[in-house]
C-alpha cells in the first residue's frame with residue numbers, strides 16, 4: 001500500500017485554491033430567497049440572471065488566484081473562462097442544492113426550482129446531476145479543486161496552447177487524487193466518481209441555452225456580460 005503524501009507545495013496550492021474559493025462565495029444566498037418566497041417566472045428569471053452575472057464576476061476573481069493561470073496566453077484565459085462559466089454555475093448550483101439543510105427544506109427548494117419557469121424536459125438531467133453531486137458529500141477542498149479543474153479544461157473552444165492548460169490542470173488533478181485517497185480511504189473509486197461528475201456537467205452545457213430561451217415567459221432580457229458568456233440574444 002503506497003504511502004500517499006501531499007507535498008509541501010501541493011499543500012500550499014490547496015490552501016491558495018481553498019482561500020480563493022471561500023473568498024469568492026456568492027454574496028446573497030439564493031437558496032434562502034427561494035425558500036422564503038414563491039416568485040413569478042419573470043422574477044425567477046431576473047434572479048437567475050442576477051445570480052449568474054455575479055457568479056461570472058466571482059469566477060474571474062477565483063480564476064485569477066489559480067497559480068499559473070495569469071501566465072497563460074491572455075486570449076486562452078478568456079477562452080477558458082467563457083468555456084467553463086456555465087459548468088461552474090451548474091456546479092455551484094449543485095453545491096448549493098446539496099448543502100445540509102433543515103428537514104424538508106431541500107424538498108421545498110426542489111419544488112420552487114421545478115416551478116421557477118424552467119421547461120419540464122430539463123428537470124430530470126438537472127436534478128440527477130444535483131443529486132449525484134450531493135451523494136459525493138464533497139469537502140470544501142474537493143469542491144474548490146473540482147471548480148478549478150473545470151475551468152482548466154484544455155479542450156475548450158478556441159484554446160491555442162492546450163498543453164499549457166493541461167499542465168496546470170494535471171497539477172490540480174494530482175492534488176485532488178491524493179486528497180480523495182486521504183479523505184475517502186474506504187472508497188478507492190471516489191476520485192474516478194468525482195471526475196465522472198465533470199462529464200455529466202458537460203451534458204448540462206448542451207441544454208443551458210435552451211433552458212434559458214424556453215423559460216416560461218416572453219422577452220428574455222440578459223445582462224451584457226451574460227450575452228457574452230451564454231451565447232444568447
Ligand SMILES: Cc1ccccc1NC(=O)[C@H](C1CCCCC1)n1c(-c2ccc(Cl)cc2)nc2cc(F)c(F)cc21
Pocket residue numbers: 026030031034044045047048051052055089092093094096097098109112113116118208211212
Ligand atoms: C445557486 C446559484 C449560484 C450562482 C449562480 C447561479 C445559481 N443558480 C440559481 O440561482 C438558480 C435559481 C435561479 C432562480 C430560479 C430558480 C433557480 N438555480 C439553479 C439553476 C437552474 C436552471 C439554470 Cl438554467 C441555472 C441555474 N439551480 C439551482 C439549485 C439550487 F439549489 C439553488 F439554490 C438555485 C439554483
